[in-house]
Amino acid sequence: MLKEERHQKILSEVALHSRILLTDIADDLNVSVDTIRRDVKELDKKQRLKKVHGGAVSLGFVSHNPQTEIYALEEKQTIAKKAAELVKDGSVILIDGGTTCMEFVRQIPVKKNITCFTLSLPVALEMMNKPNAEVIFIGGKLFKDGQMAIGASAINNLSQIRLDYSFIGTGYVDPIFGLTEFDWDVVQLKKAIIKASKKTVLLSISEKFNSQQRYKTADINAINTMITELDPKDSKLSAFQNLDIHIL
Amino acid sequence: MLKEERHQKILSEVALHSRILLTDIADDLNVSVDTIRRDVKELDKKQRLKKVHGGAVSLGFVSHNPQTEIYALEEKQTIAKKAAELVKDGSVILIDGGTTCMEFVRQIPVKKNITCFTLSLPVALEMMNKPNAEVIFIGGKLFKDGQMAIGASAINNLSQIRLDYSFIGTGYVDPIFGLTEFDWDVVQLKKAIIKASKKTVLLSISEKFNSQQRYKTADINAINTMITELDPKDSKLSAFQNLDIHIL
DNA sequence: GCATTATATGCAGTTTTTTGCAAGAAAAAT
DNA sequence: ATTTTTCTTGCAAAAAACTGCATATAATGC
Numbered sequence: 001m002l003k004e005e006r007h008q009k010i011l012s013e014v015a016l017h018s019r020i021l022l023t024d025i026a027d028d029l030n031v032s033v034d035t036i037r038r039d040v041k042e043l044d045k046k047q048r049l050k051k052v053h054g055g056a057v058s059l060g061f062v063s064h065n066p067q068t069e070i071y072a073l074e075e076k077q078t079i080a081k082k083a084a085e086l087v088k089d090g091s092v093i094l095i096d097g098g099t100t101c102m103e104f105v106r107q108i109p110v111k112k113n114i115t116c117f118t119l120s121l122p123v124a125l126e127m128m129n130k131p132n133a134e135v136i137f138i139g140g141k142l143f144k145d146g147q148m149a150i151g152a153s154a155i156n157n158l159s160q161i162r163l164d165y166s167f168i169g170t171g172y173v174d175p176i177f178g179l180t181e182f183d184w185d186v187v188q189l190k191k192a193i194i195k196a197s198k199k200t201v202l203l204s205i206s207e208k209f210n211s212q213q214r215y216k217t218a219d220i221n222a223i224n225t226m227i228t229e230l231d232p233k234d235s236k237l238s239a240f241q242n243l244d245i246h247i248l
Numbered sequence: 249m250l251k252e253e254r255h256q257k258i259l260s261e262v263a264l265h266s267r268i269l270l271t272d273i274a275d276d277l278n279v280s281v282d283t284i285r286r287d288v289k290e291l292d293k294k295q296r297l298k299k300v301h302g303g304a305v306s307l308g309f310v311s312h313n314p315q316t317e318i319y320a321l322e323e324k325q326t327i328a329k330k331a332a333e334l335v336k337d338g339s340v341i342l343i344d345g346g347t348t349c350m351e352f353v354r355q356i357p358v359k360k361n362i363t364c365f366t367l368s369l370p371v372a373l374e375m376m377n378k379p380n381a382e383v384i385f386i387g388g389k390l391f392k393d394g395q396m397a398i399g400a401s402a403i404n405n406l407s408q409i410r411l412d413y414s415f416i417g418t419g420y421v422d423p424i425f426g427l428t429e430f431d432w433d434v435v436q437l438k439k440a441i442i443k444a445s446k447k448t449v450l451l452s453i454s455e456k457f458n459s460q461q462r463y464k465t466a467d468i469n470a471i472n473t474m475i476t477e478l479d480p481k482d483s484k485l486s487a488f489q490n491l492d493i494h495i496l
Numbered sequence: 497g498c499a500t501t502a503t504a505t506g507c508a509g510t511t512t513t514t515t516g517c518a519a520g521a522a523a524a525a526t
Numbered sequence: 527a528t529t530t531t532t533c534t535t536g537c538a539a540a541a542a543a544c545t546g547c548a549t550a551t552a553a554t555g556c
Contacts, residue, residue, distance in 0.1 A: 002267055004300040032516050046321060054532060125369050128392050137397055139387025139405060144376050149385055157387060280506050
């Protein structure tokens, strides 16, 4: 058996199970554990997997790209599809961070012709796949929890642009208290986004309704459109239906 | 039996079974293993298959992996380790994009206390793992090929900061022609980086020596330190040793 | 056709790579 | 603290690769 074959086998096992034991693989392939140990060491050096005591784990499992399961993915994808309808060719938009906005980015057609601002590293990276989109990252101090730019510099940069649409998420929404967040800096930033936008679209799963936090981003009527996974006529939306916002 | 016949036979065997052993084929075709070895070596050079110890494997078999392999990874890791020594607590640095700089980022100790500027999305993402580092992304229009910010806005932002150290890569280096690039915008940006830095460190594998392109970033003596995978006294570095730069 | 040149093949000796094993160190588990 | 498992290091045997060279085969020019 060629070394290359073992390497492929090891990699596919790691990809499949996220982690493996050296002894298992050695048994599987009928070679000594030492051989597998050396193989894994090589693959680790090539950054194809990460070696750990007794075995190996897949890179996605350990690296910054947390392949962690996205909460309420299906609902978020429903929202993302609705939001993607609003993206017209030639428009200048901003996309916020967060898992819902990431799903939205994935739903934007690859060849769409848009100018897209963002403060979120994952959003920017995902947008790199769209050849016809001009992507502009609004720089600033990076907030580790959100993998996005925050702070005075980012806010200042935002003050110099005028957006057709901004698509934002929020930590908490309430028909009376509006959009609120846990983090002061994030609130400042979202205020600046809303200010820079002709129209603001809020993407939020219905589970966030009727929840609030200490710092307030905006009143409900500061946003123009709210997109949830629900049907716009759903009774859970009743508290929002008589407000001056468009519900999708 | 003609050489061409053997080559066809070898290729079809590889296509069929994804892998072959030199001894098997030699036995099959009634020629010596040396002949087959030479055949496979030729086919490997022509990129029709991949030669491995003891045999050959099909290209699809090995290279259908999601993340593209990093060229000359080991050399780049050697460079990265040397560069990491230069990073002192409390310093304000900038890290360029590119695979060599990415390896450098990985080598920076996780708990290092630094302020780090960057224009590269992957570098920024990787820096998110370092809890004690303040990371600042210099915004601007994103260049899809390099996944980094370029353009007037980025250059303008750069003009407002003063860096202790900047760690940069380059497309091409030559002891006489200096640092050159294929891309005009990238050159403008790197000029701005060098201008904003008290000291500039160039990370480059020796393979890039004696190569040049149409647009010039800087003269060799515009950089303070050059780090390669070689020993500083290596004869391949002789053309650089009498210049006014520090070689590591 | 025939001689000359260039290329291809096989062989022997040497070097490198791979692999398994063993003993002690280090890390996890109990 | 003790036991078990895993790691590291060094070593040796086997397999494979490389080198130089002699020979065989094919290609070319006359």
